[in-house]
Amino acid sequence: MDTQIIYCGDCLQQLPKLPDACVDLVYIDPPFNSNRNYEVFWGEGKEKRAFEDRHASTAAYIDFMRPRCVELARVLKPTGSFYYHCDWHASHYVKVMLDQIFGENSFQNEIVWKRTTAHADTHGFGHVHDIVFRYSNGKAPTFNVQLKPYSEDYIRNYFVFSDEHVATRGKYRVNDITGSGLRNGETGKIWRGIDPAKIGKGRHWMRTPDELEEMAADGRIHFPPKGGTPGWKRYENELKGQPIDSIWDDIPALTSFSKTPKEALGYPTQKPLALLDRIIQASSNPGDIVLDAFCGCGTAIVSAQNLKRKWIGIDISPTACRVVAKRLVKDCKLVEGKDFVVRDLPRSEDQLRKIPPFEFENWAVIALGGIKNKVQVGDMGIDGRIYPAHSTPTTKADHLGFMDVWYPIQVKQKDKAGRPDIDSFEAVMMRENRSKGFFVSFAFSRDALTEIDAFFRREGRVIIPLTVRDILDEELAAKLA
Ligand SMILES: C[S@@+](CC[C@H](N)C(=O)[O-])C[C@H]1O[C@@H](n2cnc3c(N)ncnc32)[C@H](O)[C@@H]1O
Structure with missing residues (x-):
């Protein structure tokens, strides 16, 4: 079976690609059923995206998760283990659902991960822990006792x-x-x-x-x-050492203040490697297959790779899949295409029309070899920047720029970018005093293209209009070259 693969897509659609009883360990950390808005910090820096948790009610959340967990149970070996990471918002409902899927007797542990000591709550006791349920899929799950130093x-x-x-x-x-x-x-x-x-x-x-x-x-x-x-x-x-019990209070969450800030990619739901190392070492052996079907920025994948397990990651977000790939290259020194592959990233115009706007922006900027703009809130009309090879470090430390030459990228997930879109990008180019800029959209109106020519004649500044088709063709050409 193919492993060392990140599949981009809904795990409900991707899991049927896997045969029955092929995986030794499943860990999932799906988006929680919480009412608060998550601030998602994709990539590095302060880039902020707010998204509403999609599950309006607990019942809807369980309805969403049930078929996915049924599929996960199907791909798990009889000696396999299943870990479900959640918190107080839905943990009790999740437990009932998992008892129904795996059988009450397969329930092994409710692990309390105390992720923080401080959580100010004036109306009650602060919520300082997450829950990780552990289920077996048969009578003899792999289990290696984990030890920690005595106090x-x-x-x-x-x-x-x-x-x-x-x-x-x-x-x-x-x-x-x-x-x-x-x-x-x-x-x-x-x-x-x-x-x-x-x-x-x-x-x-x-x-x-x-x-x-x-x-x-x-x-x-x-x-x-x-x-x-x-x-x-x-x-x-x-x-x-002391055998580890079900209260885990020795692994701090990742924050900029934590002892492992280097590990933190700035993605708020990112879990610490130490947590996944413990789970993977306890419930698998080297060479076993670990699956994370909601892999986010890939903590379980990186841990599995470091611990010499095979792995499969799935995430619905193309950006998350790219973040995992980048992490595997940087932290595990793997070569994409040789040591691992990312499959099913959106490749057609039709698919790209359907992905969320911030995913679309990420796709376009990355495809152009640019760097995402770090400050998303108040980005002043710039979605990304291209630093050409000849650009050199600047001494003038503005809050973003570290090179003297850069070209702004503006992305609009529109059927047709019009004249007003170009006008506002021209204002950006004038304000930033840029000689060249890139504008990405599905198509451009005749007015928009005329204005791009006029701008060049007037100001001597170049706007390069790029359609999604151009970028896809170029990617294809690069692949065939
Ligand atoms: C809480 S995060 C996982 C964080 C991860 N454990 C880590 O340490 O980075 C949940 C992830 O599930 C993904 N997701 C949401 N719905 C999904 C689905 N239906 N199939 C696959 N992934 C999904 C989201 O894109 C998000 O990256």
Whole structure:
């Protein structure tokens, strides 16, 4: 099966391309059912786009997610695991839906990810955590216990005894060396005169009598001076780590103040790599296939790649798909087209007419080899900039420009750009004192083209009108060259 692929499109349409039971781990973090507007900061910088969460009600959200989760359950192997990341807005409804799809007995964990400590809420207790549900798809899901360091308090309070091994093994604490319940085999036998069956309601040794002797010879058994059941010495320096439980409070969210600001791409729903590393390491092994069907800027994909898993990403947003591709190239040193591919980006005029305006602008600017304008709010008529190869760094530090020569790009997702559109772009070119600019639209009216000529004759400045068809043809020509 093909992996290392980012599919652009609704996962409901893309998932049928995958066969049954082919994926080891699914992680999804779909847009939440929240009432607030999300400020989406695509790419770097302060570019702001507000979009309304589409799901007017919880029922509509669940109706939207159910067929997608059914498809995800279909592609999951019987040994596979499914993680659904959400928050208080819909988590209870999501749990009921997932119980119905996977079966109540397949529910494994409700993980509480405490993503922030501060959340001012004067009307109630602040919401500081997300929920991640973990389901198995069969009886024996892959699971690798994850460990974290013990807290200093725990070590200080519990590891208080020392013996002749203190220099190498550190201090120790004493743990029970028996477990509850009777056993008929070796571990149920009398050892050093103690019958485990007679301890409490009946217990057994955690090791065979021979092993207990070896441990005693190595000084690892604590014999109470006044008699009684021996204990198991656990030394501080030999601690492997504390098994991670369902409360995850050791992974901070990505903010500009966090310890990992470099990781943050400025996309508010971006999850930290450490969170995905934990999920992927717990529920998959190297070489396994990880699928994120709402991959955003690709945290699960980058983590899977770093951890030597195969992966498949899906996102409905062409911009998100490009962000993932860029991240794989930059952070994982992969080569697009060789190490991974992006499929199904909008390629036809018809498809491009239908994508949201900001996706269209991104498409056009990227296709022209430009850089998106960072300040979207009040962009003053500039959607992107092209820095030609000969442009050099400027000393004049304006808030955006870092090169002396740049050409503005204006994008209009219109059937036909008219004279008024060109007039306002001319004003931009005059204001910014630019000699050349690019204007992208589906077509240009005769008036618009006449005005572009007149502007050149009047001011000596060039506006290059580009139709979507021109750009698509050029992309095709570049591909065939
Ligand atoms: C919350 S973000 C995911 C963030 C991601 N976990 C990360 O760390 O970057 C949700 C993503 O789901 C995508 N999305 C929304 N509806 C979708 C659909 N029907 N199919 C695939 N992706 C979708 C959005 O474009 C958005 O990028």
